[in-house]
Amino acid sequence: MKHPLIDRLATVIVIFLFLLAYLPLVWLSFHNHPSAADDYCFADTALKYGFWQAQKFYYDGWTGRYFSNMLVHGSPLVWGWYDGYRFIPALMATALVGAIYAAVSELLRTESLINRVKATALIFFLVVLSLQSTVEAFFWTAAMATYTVPTILTIYLMAVLIRYNRLSDGPKKWLTIVWTSFLVFAIVGSGETNLVVLILLLLAITGYRLVFRRKFDPLMAWLVVVSLVSAWLLFRAPGNAIRMGSNEAKAGELFPSIARSFIWLGRSIAFWLLKTPILPFTLLYIPFARRATRQGSPVRDLFMIPAGLLTVVYLGLLAAMIFPSYYGLGIAPYARTMNILFVFFAIGWFYVVTVWVGWIDRRGRSLTVLQKWPAPVWLLTGIWLIGSIITSNAVNQLYADWLSGRAATYDREMTERHQQLLTSADTVRLRPISVYPPSLFVEDVKPDRTHWWNRCQSGYYGHKALVLDSTLTANR
Template sequence: MTTSSPSARSVTIVLLLIAFAVSLPLIVLSFYNHPSPTDDYCFANTSMRYGFWESQQIYYDGWSGRFFHNFLVHGSPLTFGWYDGYKIYPVVLLGLLALSFYAFASQWLYRSFTFSTKLALACGLFVGFVTTLVSLSEYLYWYAGMACYSLSSVLLLFLLSVLIAHQRRGFGWQPGYLLLESLLIICIIGSSETSMVMAMSVLGMIALGDLVLRRRLSIPTLILLAVGVLSCYYLISAPGNAVRMGSNPNSRDIPLTLLSSLKFAVGYIARQIFLTPLLPLSLLYFPIASQLTANRPLPTYLRIHPLLALLHGLLTVLALISLHFYAVGIAPAYRLVNLINLVFWLSWGYNLTIWVAILQDRIQPVTWQRFSRLIVVVSLGWIVLATGFGPVLPMAYGDWLSGRAARYNQAMQERYNQMTQSTDDTALVTPLPVYPASMFMEDVKEDPKHLWNRCWADYYHKKTIVLKEEPISSTH
């Protein structure tokens, strides 16, 4: 099978249809989305009380050094009372994610491949990533999570796209590329510690390539490393980080971190390989990788020794897993695993391409082409089954088609009306009739003194919000 054969065009069409089937319920659910009591109201209250810029300083000094995240959350739609903004930004985020995958695919394959092949690669990555999200609500529908984690995954893909384009032009002194790369690095690192590891891992690979293949670090590499290091310093040295880390007695336990991370990594990698569409998508990518590496000389980033590339990928994934164990003492939260998934998939594809390049002379295209139609049919069927029975699609379609999302939306609108029309200092709210798992984070708590209750009460100029203890008529 070649990348321009009828089979290849069929792969593109099927992957595009799957991507559409994945996107449709996510877009529909966006129109039922609402701000979450989890952090969204707290950030908005701070910004409205102290102002946009002072609020960021308060959080930097008192809780978190995530300067780009702080910039985004203190300008959230809630600060303007714009509830419809929470129905729009998930669609925008999903569109940016799809665009970033295509930007990456188009630069990775560049001129040697047709638009159809680039689109197929982008759709495959999009489908594989979105349908294996372990927490759809935290990635797509939670504004604070979007600002901290989700957007950085999009920016990482754009950064890789720009770096590949820059590399193709010799990775020299091109101010436009360097400025764009620097801005992306600053935003990614300023999003979270997890994003910081992702960005520095990319810069580390660039530096490793320079040292191994050129025996020196180029000026652009040094500039980007300096930008990354300064951004890391501004993130890590924030006074608020010491406050946040000091609030958890299980943080900084290095033996626990190492042992727990290794144990988690073994199960995590096994699940990614056998319980996701990774393997069938890899089979479909194989002829693309073969054609990509057939043209010599290979670009610098594909001439790294395969063991070094494999070690780099494994250490990056292990470092991302260990962050939560080190900071909190427990396994990574689902919102972190979402980003680990992206890094794992990108590293898998990178290493697969390098191995194909090494084994290029031993690969027998005739043998592969003899079974190409069978491989395509089996792979596509495997992908349909893996995505259809994965964690995302049944939940998203279920919340939409069952009406749970619509009932949740109606119940939230009734709460808003109650909060704005009532003149009482204490607001009594009933439990929501449904909790659509695909988009719902947390509700206010039965304890009126809980932070979520206090932030919501402050936003509506109430003294207290009390959740009535009433049975829930239906659940997710």
Template sequence: MQTSPPWSRLISFSLITAVLLLIVPLIALSFFNHPSPTDDYCFANTSMRYGFWESQQIYYDGWSGRFFHNFIVHGSPLVLHWLTGYKVYPVVLLILLLLACYAFASQWLYGFNARSKLTVAAGLFLGFVGTLASLAEFLYWYAGMACYSLSAVFLLFLLAVLLAHQRRGFGVQPGYLLLESGLLLGIIGSSETSMVMGMSVLGLVAFGGLVIHRRLSVAILVLLVVGGVGCYFLIKAPGNAIRMGMNPNSANIPLTLLSSLTYSVGYLARQLFLTPLLPLSVLYWPIAVKLAQKRPLPTYLKLHPVWGLLHGAATVLVLISLHFYAVGVPPAHRLVNIINLVFWLSWGYNLTLLAVVFKTRWQLERWLLARPMLVSGVLAWAILAVGFGPVVRLAYGDWLSGRAARYDAAMKQRYQQMAETQASAVTVVPLDAYPVSMVMEDVKTNPEHLWNRCWADYYGKKTVTLKAIPGQPTP
């Protein structure tokens, strides 16, 4: 993003302002958030019935080896009957994500001024959050936050720490290794998708060390061992075999390969033409050129762009293929959120590698900076792409229309009904407002549905049923 005044200041001001405008409705919506029937009550019931620590073992043996995720969800605010916690954690998550973006940008642009770092952090935050495939699953669903959102935050912090560690020679420094190991285990223990994401980063660091220095440092060997142990406990969990065995389309390799490649073509097209990726890339190029001129050049910028491109493409393809392999269908939106972050980070890295190779042949940054109207147009393109993207319109719409407030009032009325009704069988009316930015799904008309049973158990009822309204679709 432009570094010569006055246009660099305009870009910085515009992107930071856009971030603030994006955050406003996200924070406002958090005040109307509630626990989701999807998983939240089930995890809470398990923890309340069997205890926090035994619940970890139950899920590890019976359903999922996601040890960090299991740790977080079984300590949810529902366990403490603290419903206000569901209005607090989205704000905390947003703050952590902002800090993580800045931490990464600060280390990536080490030696640059604070404005450049803030600008890159703002561009990354806008590109990622402004194009989330599912806002509700990333920010307002507690179980999804524990499984995917936190791992995205941890990845950015891990990259920041690795960059700082590399500048100090990547030696055996206990402080760095402990922090890197903790972040890595948190990423791996969140989900299989996060595991691939975290190990891909380590793989790139190790590969760079072998190509450039013909050796692996002791520090990266330690981290590879830590990562390997985390992967072992995730993959070998007895619950994983049970979960995979319940789906007849799992482990179909031909289907996985063909479907993943087909999906990847559409995914790349959407990223290029339906997101602010291209205009933000143009704005980032002058900074990439300045990075390429650093002396001495950092090890991670000495790789040939072909290796960076192969690594990024392989990582994204593997991440896409995981859901096809597991259940035979395209990645769920909550997975696409994470894939997007990896794609954007890899894209920026490869742009920088290209700048290292072509900085003396391509004078794009000088050509751009000599045409302020063009720079302004590219900046407007980036901001409009975010503004007309799915997140801004959805968040502002649910907030300003009053849907979020009506949903909040309806949920509070349900809680009051559950507390005051003496009967063991309770029927609740459908929500009169359904803010898609926050809500994934409701309880069902079938009282035997898992979400209904978990809701009923939490409130000490035998059954909970959603009242069927004639003429309305049945959940």
């Protein structure tokens, strides 16, 4: 039985939670600036040698990530649009919301628009709540191109694949095949983390349909071929050997890397279950899961998968996202890897829960926790939610940088620095920025004029040398 007042209150709370996560990202977006780390190096290389030659330099000398390389070598700096970086974080956050909505709308298309919007809002809120590095997720272009962009494309690809099965034969279906092929090509060419999870996911779907459904899916088989060819293009890059060689003492150990990946995953899941309100949200989600898996539901077939097998595959895919860090670099995953790992953990969690709810319901066991104990469930959710927000490093960091004025100060001083760099001089001496808001800042130029960051930035602006001079702070 529905209670209109409770439904309206829940909608208001969901909107508040979404805005709590989304608004600071948009606001801080307009304080964003290109980073001394990589951004100027990509731009300087593209301007000096040309767009395609820059791709070759990186492909041969550092990494085979051909698609993310294309993105960073076509950044706003290359076009002389310095302020373009002020829009990138907001666009990334909005694109992530859109991709999540596309996937949710396909999986729960029988639900009302408001329910699909609320589900999208809550997943996005969970993602921001759990971020280990806000700057690497939304503000640092180099990290976004390698991690955030392919994550958005992967989520969107899943939505397109589900939608494809409802299309009638014709030009639209053929165009969808071309579109999905491009998406696979782009995702694989953006980074190893999404490469691994996408190939394994495509193989799992293709294998499941072949073995359990006795059905050969030409599209999925084609996408597996596209993904493997794309992976070959990435891994054959001479630059990959150079990059892996920088950590050769620990990299390349297969079985230890697998073991470390699962151990790290177990610790991470335990942390997320405790630090985010995903468990109480799951209790509130059960009625939606029951409607999606009941007899006669148009989306029921999407969840008619052996629950135990799905759980094993789910955990394996998550561990596979960690594996490249241990195998390729010999170290625990970076914060940017953990950012996107949680995205797939959260979306996959609710999908797996839906499959388990359907499995339990088909065996005549009723899951009516919310109906039997509504007050305790709502109270638990409220307490857990408040605690999660208070202890969220990402949320606290975003609002601290915004409300304290650190982001505005950083914006003003970086703008002044940009104007100084536009002047003509052989050697430019820069004042250090007085504040470095962690939501926005990654690296700065160094006192050593020969440092890589200094050389890239001085080259971009046409200077011979660039020095960060701490003695100039007294002149403020």
